[in-house]
Every structure is written in C-alpha cells, then in structure tokens.
Amino acid sequence: MEQFIKLRLSATNLYVVMLLNCLIFVIASRTNAGIVVEAGFYLNIAICALLVYSLAIGREIIGINRKIDKIIGDYSYPIYLLHWQSGLLASYLIFGEAFHEFSLRGFISLLFAFFIVVLLSTLFIRRLDDPIQGVRTKIKASKALQRTLNKRGEACTRYVISRLDT
Numbered sequence: 535m536e537q538f539i540k541l542r543l544s545a546t547n548l549y550v551v552m553l554l555n556c557l558i559f560v561i562a563s564r565t566n567a568g569i570v571v572e573a574g575f576y577l578n579i580a581i582c583a584l585l586v587y588s589l590a591i592g593r594e595i596i597g598i599n600r601k602i603d604k605i606i607g608d609y610s611y612p613i614y615l616l617h618w619q620s621g622l623l624a625s626y627l628i629f630g631e632a633f634h635e636f637s638l639r640g641f642i643s644l645l646f647a648f649f650i651v652v653l654l655s656t657l658f659i660r661r662l663d664d665p666i667q668g669v670r671t672k673i674k675a676s677k678a679l680q681r682t683l684n685k686r687g688e689a690c691t692r693y694v695i696s697r698l699d700t
Contacts (some may be wrong), residue, residue, distance in 0.1 A: 548585040555581060608663065612655035620651035 555578050598606075624647035625632045629639060 548581060552578060552581045552585060608659050609652075609655050612658040612663075613651055616651050616654050616658075617647070620654060621647040623647070624650050 559575065559578060621643060622632055625643040628643060628646055
C-alpha cells in the first residue's frame with residue numbers, strides 16, 4: 535500500500551478510472567470480446583479495492599453536504615431491497631411480461647421502475663424507518679439518563695457513607 539500512497543492517486547481519479555473501466559467493460563461485453571471482458575472484470579476489482587482503501591484513509595471522492603449524504607444513506611438500503619421487484623412490477627404493468635433486455639421496451643421499464651422504487655422507498659422510510667429511529671432515539675436517551683443517574687447515585691452513596699464514617 536506504500537506504493538499507492540507514493541502514487542498519490544486521489545479518490546476522485548480512482549472513481550473516474552473505475553467508471554471508464556465499467557464503460558469499456560460494458561462495450562466489450564456487448565461485442566463478446568472474451569479475454570477483454572475478463573481482464574476488465576479483474577481490473578475493476580483492483581480499482582475498487584484501491585478506491586475503498588482511499589476512502590478508508592479519509593480521502594473523499596467529492597464533497598457532499600451532510601443533508602444530501604443523509605438522503606443518499608436513507609434511500610440506499612430500501613432501493614437495494616426493492617429494485618428488482620420494482621423492475622419486474624414495472625415491466626408487468628406496462629407490457630404484461632418481464633423485460634430485461636437492452637431495448638426501448640427495457641428502457642421504458644427502467645424509467646417506470648425508477649419511479650416505483652423511489653415511491654416504495656419513500657413509503658418504507660416514512661412508515662418504517664422514521665418511526666423506528668424515533669424509538670431508537672428514545673431508548674438511547676433513556677439509557678444515557680440511566681447511566682447519568684447511576685453515576686450520580688454512586689457519587690451520592692459514597693458521599694453519604696463518607697459522612698456517616700466521620
């Protein structure tokens with residue numbers, strides 16, 4: 535990893551290289567380029583490893599303010615859970631069958647699925663995650679209060695005992 539630090543590869547540059555490699559990988563896979571596709575796959579793994587290391591040591595890809603970062607974080611897991619089902623639902627609602635091919639119908643399904651997954655994710659966040667976070671906050675506050683009271687109680691007990699000894 536010392537060579538990585540000596541190269542001074544920024545997280546932004548690694549991210550751009552990873553995206554370019556993904557683009558080349560997609561184009562090569564469409565042309566059935568065989569060894570190029572396989573090499574691109576392993577190259578992308580190496581680039582991702584460097585990117586993760588770069589982020590782990592504190593470098594940023596781009597500066598994102600906290601509010602946007604929280605929104606991205608809130609939506610990432612529901613989108614992960616619901617993207618496949620949303621795509622299938624969109625395809626069946628529009629065409630009556632599943633489409634996952636690279637075509638106009640597939641693109642239309644993708645756009646409709648995007649709106650479905652955002653809608654369902656918003657519902658999950660508002661109806662499940664926000665109430666659960668409220669309960670977690672109350673539990674954390676009560677535990678913090680209990681710890682504070684325990685510390686004060688111990689201090690009061692020691693004070694009373696010290697007074698009784700004198």
